[in-house]
Amino acid sequence: MYNLPSPQIEGEILAYIPFGDIVYYFSPYTLVLFIFALTFTALAILSRPEKQVDIAFGGDAYYTKEIPEKQMRFQRFMAISCGLATMAGVTTGDIFNFTLLTAMVGICNIGIVASVKNKHVLDNAYEYGILAMIGTLPLFGAAAIILATTGTLSLWEIFTPAVSVPVIAKALLVIGVIGEGMAPVYVAKAEITRAPGAPYVLMIHVSSLLMFLRVVEIIISM
Amino acid sequence: MTGKTKALMVLSGLICPASAILAAAGAIDAIVMVAALVIFFPLFVISTFLTWKASDHEGDYPFIGY
Amino acid sequence: MISFLLYLLLAVFIGLLYHGIHRKVIARIQTRPGPPVWQEFLHTLKFSFKQTWIPMTASQLMFVAIVVIMIAIWVGGLYVLLTGGSLLILFAIFLLHKITEHGLGLSSGSPYGKFGAIRSVISAASEIPLFATVGAIYMVTGSLMISDITAYEAANGPLLLSVIALPMAIAMYVIVLSKVPYNPFGIIEAKEIVSGNKTEHFGVWRAGLETGFAIKTFVLLAAFVTLFIGALPLWLLLIAMLIVLLTMSFICALTPMLSPYDAVTIQALIIGFVVVYVVIAGVIL
Amino acid sequence: MTGIIRRISRILQNHNNLVGVYAFVVIAIIIVGLLLQSPLTYDQDQLYPKSIDKNSSLDPYDRGGVPFGQTNVVSQYPENEPYLGYVTAYLTPVSLWISETTRFMGTTIVSHPGGIIDEILYNTRGLDTIIETAILFVAFTMAMFLFTRRREE
Incomplete structure (x- = not known):
């Protein structure tokens, strides 16, 4: 029933979970990504945040930043939802579902640092947030173009050689995922990781890189 | 602490070659062997180091105090 | 299957030895005597014998787990490479390595580690798209399985010699270069931020990291040789890897460390050229 | 340089x-x-077709399908949806009667006409609606957290 048309790219299908037309599946490639997302979500749940050390330069003084309990719980919640979105995003078999989850990852990434009281971090989170908003345009635009030109949204149908996806859709999809948390964001994204709360802040990087890995696989297969 | 790491070292040190031998004999799939190695090889490395590291008790400090 | 276990031990050993040779060559080029080639090996052992604890400010579980994850992903990477698995998975493991670098710096709470971690995010922006150009290999060989690519090379000659694949080889070379020690793009462990993301990992944890880095160097160099020259017998593979490493040692010895954003810009420009080349080649073919 | x-x-x-x-x-x-690549060609064989029937009494909201009946709905993987085509009755019997007897009364939001689009939304692509809601929830959570924290200060 479900045959991945191009197994030489990501390997044979190992398992699948059907949700109507949206079928989640594990191939060796997506399984690796899934396990990694799972590991880091577990780390975010289990480990306590670090106490960031600030040095007062010019003297021997230093102090550690404690994260208030309430803020820590909020950050943890956001990191976990980001992890869940990533886990779903790397295994989904539907292009629209993928774009939705990518948008969710973008929002969660801002949520992780939204509670930090640091003007520098918040300034950058604001810019990154605007970028994530703009990023939804190419992202959903790509999904819409793919639906219009191929008539389907299921990745397995799109991966078959008979279906050709226009280059513009592929390019927009990549730039959309990049906008939700990747390359041109390096200024703002690098700065927002200055926020304290290591296992949660790390999730920003984990989620966006894993989504990027998945989109690379998708556009090569299409 | 050392007792636990020693136990972990022995355990993971046994699992790594055991999985390789079992896979070579065809008893388990190659993918199971890799999963075992990916999990237990790092643990073996770390637990081995933790076992033979210098003790945490009073040590030989090269200089004391400012 | 037992051979894989032996390969794993070999990878640790050869990786550490090659790190040592790398240091030695850099030192000789800079007319210093340099440490013996066994230095990194001794280094790792020395670290592993030291007193070790977890810093009070660190995120305790993550501080330890990230070292384990670092070794684990490269064990997986070695397996993918040896069995001729998917190049895409190898690519994924490289990216996961960027994540562990980031986590390494973040977990300690040290400001230097934090700087290293932030620089790791900055450099991820350029290193990753660079690696994505390797996906252009798919255009040439029609497959992403490493075994298929080596089969293609056995039939059509090394990719390094074909004009179409040369820019991809350059991109991959820059990738591997940015992961060997003392390279011009190595902004995450630059000395002005002490040791960057590795600053707080001392003793056993550092010894574990060195083990992981040794496997990483082995996998990346072997992947470069396998992808662009072809499947070689082990002794030839080791020699080819050493030659690739020596060319990198020359670059590392003769170039200064770039400033963080300039490193990104230079790598981004290289991507730009490669992408333009791929598009033009794609139109012509 | x-x-x-x-x-x-x-x-x-x-x-x-x-x-x-x-x-x-x-x-x-x-x-x-x-x-x-211009122009982009529209694929006529769409998985989720959409047609607007100007003469329907439910006009802008008519989503097709037969209320309380079985409708033939296209699906990518019909084997995953054993009840496909049955979930068509979003009109209550009363609102169905109103919509059939009057011209525009049925288009009030109360009658919530059902049909093919709802079938697609809730049966074949149900997970999408869940994720869309999840995005909204995450956004609301952030807003709520920031709002309550500001009030506490």
Whole structure:
């Protein structure tokens, strides 16, 4: 029933979970990504945040930043939802579902640092947030173009050689995922990781890189 | 602490070659062997180091105090 | 299957030895005597014998787990490479390595580690798209399985010699270069931020990291040789890897460390050229 | 050469230029993409077809299908949806009667006409609706947290 048309790219299908037309599946490639997302979500749940050390330069003084309990719980919640979105995003078999989850990852990434009281971090989170908003345009635009030109949204149908996806859709999809948390964001994204709360802040990087890995696989297969 | 790491070292040190031998004999799939190695090889490395590291008790400090 | 276990031990050993040779060559080029080639090996052992604890400010579980994850992903990477698995998975493991670098710096709470971690995010922006150009290999060989690519090379000659694949080889070379020690793009462990993301990992944890880095160097160099020259017998593979490493040692010895954003810009420009080349080649073919 | 690189990195490292740089790249990709491949062809064999029946009494909201009946709905993987085509009755019997007897009364939001689109939304692509809601929830949670924290201060 479900045959991945191009197994030489990501390997044979190992398992699948059907949700109507949206079928989640594990191939060796997506399984690796899934396990990694799972590991880091577990780390975010289990480990306590670090106490960031600030040095007062010019003297021997230093102090550690404690994260208030309430803020820590909020950050943890956001990191976990980001992890869940990533886990779903790397295994989904539907292009629209993928774009939705990518948008969710973008929002969660801002949520992780939204509670930090640091003007520098918040300034950058604001810019990154605007970028994530703009990023939804190419992202959903790509999904819409793919639906219009191929008539389907299921990745397995799109991966078959008979279906050709226009280059513009592929390019927009990549730039959309990049906008939700990747390359041109390096200024703002690098700065927002200055926020304290290591296992949660790390999730920003984990989620966006894993989504990027998945989109690379998708556009090569299409 | 050392007792636990020693136990972990022995355990993971046994699992790594055991999985390789079992896979070579065809008893388990190659993918199971890799999963075992990916999990237990790092643990073996770390637990081995933790076992033979210098003790945490009073040590030989090269200089004391400012 | 037992051979894989032996390969794993070999990878640790050869990786550490090659790190040592790398240091030695850099030192000789800079007319210093340099440490013996066994230095990194001794280094790792020395670290592993030291007193070790977890810093009070660190995120305790993550501080330890990230070292384990670092070794684990490269064990997986070695397996993918040896069995001729998917190049895409190898690519994924490289990216996961960027994540562990980031986590390494973040977990300690040290400001230097934090700087290293932030620089790791900055450099991820350029290193990753660079690696994505390797996906252009798919255009040439029609497959992403490493075994298929080596089969293609056995039939059509090394990719390094074909004009179409040369820019991809350059991109991959820059990738591997940015992961060997003392390279011009190595902004995450630059000395002005002490040791960057590795600053707080001392003793056993550092010894574990060195083990992981040794496997990483082995996998990346072997992947470069396998992808662009072809499947070689082990002794030839080791020699080819050493030659690739020596060319990198020359670059590392003769170039200064770039400033963080300039490193990104230079790598981004290289991507730009490669992408333009791929598009033009794609139109012509 | 180094001057150019410095200048480029100075532009890229300023987070105030971020949105502009990104927007420029998106626009460039759209223009180049359309130049390379234009016009884009519309595939007639759509999985989720949409038709507007101007004569229906439910006009802008008529989503097709037979209320309380079985409708033939296209699906990618019908084997995953054993009840496909049955979930068509979003009209209550009363609102169905109202919509059939009057011209526009049935289009009030109360009658919530059902049909093919709802079938697609809730039966074949149900997970999408869940994720859309999840995005909203996450956004609300952030707003709530920031709002309550400001009030506490």
